[in-house]
Each structure stands twice: as structure tokens, then as C-alpha cells.
Amino acid sequence: MSQLTHFDTAGQAHMVDVGAKDSTHRVAIATGTITMAPATFALVRDGNAKKGDVLGIARVAGIMATKRTADLIPLCHPIGLTKVALDYELDEASHSIQCTVRTETRGQTGVEMEALTGVQVALLTIYDMCKAVDRGMVMTNVRLLEKHGGKSGDWAAGTGGAA
Numbered sequence: 800m801s802q803l804t805h806f807d808t809a810g811q812a813h814m815v816d817v818g819a820k821d822s823t824h825r826v827a828i829a830t831g832t833i834t835m836a837p838a839t840f841a842l843v844r845d846g847n848a849k850k851g852d853v854l855g856i857a858r859v860a861g862i863m864a865t866k867r868t869a870d871l872i873p874l875c876h877p878i879g880l881t882k883v884a885l886d887y888e889l890d891e892a893s894h895s896i897q898c899t900v901r902t903e904t905r906g907q908t909g910v911e912m913e914a915l916t917g918v919q920v921a922l923l924t925i926y927d928m929c930k931a932v933d934r935g936m937v938m939t940n941v942r943l944l945e946k947h948g949g950k951s952g953d954w955a956a957g958t959g960g961a962a
Contacts, residue, residue: 822906825948829914830899831941833922839933840894843925853928854887854896861885861921865902865913872916876908883913885921898922899944911946 835843842848850856862883869877882903889896900917902910922938929936945955 821950823948824903824905825909826901826903826946827909827911827914827943828899828901828945829911829918829941829943830897831918831922831938832895832897833925833936833938834893834895835929835936836933837894839929839936840889840891840896842932843896843929844889844891848928849931850928853925856928857898857921857924858885858887860924861898861900861917864920865900865917868913868916872912875912878904878906878908878910878913880904880910880913883917885917896925909946909949911943915941915943 843853846852862885864871865880865883869875880902882901884901886899887896888899898918898921900914900921902914902917904910918941919938922941926936926938942956943954945953947953
């Protein structure tokens with residue numbers, strides 16, 4: 800296992816120096832799922848929730864969150880995102896919504912944390928907008944699917960590392 804990079808030789812937390820790293824195109828894709836009661840799923844799917852377009856509002860919240868990641872995660876670098884895309888896949892059989900976020904930048908550090916933050920906030924927004932009718936919703940399987948670019952190269956879940 801490689802050394803944890805957010806600690807100096809004395810064990811103190813620090814923000815990693817990325818100043819000498821090359822700027823490269825970097826991409827991260829993360830996903831997560833929220834499962835809810837069948838009636839709640841129908842409200843979201845049909846756009847009949849009392850608070851409005853749940854998925855549209857959650858999409859904007861997730862995108863906004865990617866841009867604020869460095870404000871939420873103490874040792875993350877503030878980065879200029881060049882692209883953020885947030886998509887949903889609705890699964891009628893399991894009354895679940897899978898959220899996938901793709902983040903991109905051209906810079907000296909990766910965008911995994913931004914993609915993961917976008918997924919979490921989008922799912923939390925769905926929960927917030929639907930909690931009046933379903934407090935039993937469950938958010939699961941938030942994880943990185945892929946990352947591309949940078950010194951460590953490409954990585955994909957389920958491949959043992961290499962993309």
C-alpha cells in the first residue's frame with residue numbers, strides 16, 4: 800500500500816503540493832443509488848412531488864456541489880472544472896434511482912472527490928425533497944467507477960486497477 804499523501808513526515812495533516820505536477824486532462828466518474836418506497840418512486844418518476852421536479856433540482860444541486868468540494872473536504876484543492884455531467888437511471892423493479900456524475904478538468908490534480916461529492920449531494924437532495932412522504936429512503940453504493948489522467952494513470956472499478 801502506498802503512503803498516505805495528506806500527512807507529512809511528522810504525521811501532521813497538510814495539503815499535498817501539486818505545483819510540480821503536469822497539467823493533464825483528468826476525468827472521474829462516480830455513482831450511487833437511492834432506494835425508496837414504490838409510491839415515492841412513482842412521485843419522483845412522474846414529476847408529481849409536492850416540492851416540484853425532484854430530479855431536476857437534485858441535478859443542479861449535484862453540479863453545484865462539485866464546484867464547492869474544496870469548501871467541504873478540508874484538504875482538497877480548489878480546481879477549475881471544465882465539465883460536469885449528472886445523469887440518472889431509474890429502476891422500476893427496485894424503486895431506486897442511480898445517479899452518475901462525470902467531472903473533468905485540465906489541471907494538476909484529479910477530480911474524484913468532486914464526482915463523489917456531486918453524487919452524494921444529488922442523492923441527499925432527492926432525500927430532502929421526498930422525506931415528507933418517505934423517511935425510509937436508503938442511499939447506498941456511492942463509489943468511484945473510473946478515473947483517467949494524471950501520474951497514476953487510469954483506474955476502473957472491478958478491473959484490479961487498470962482501466
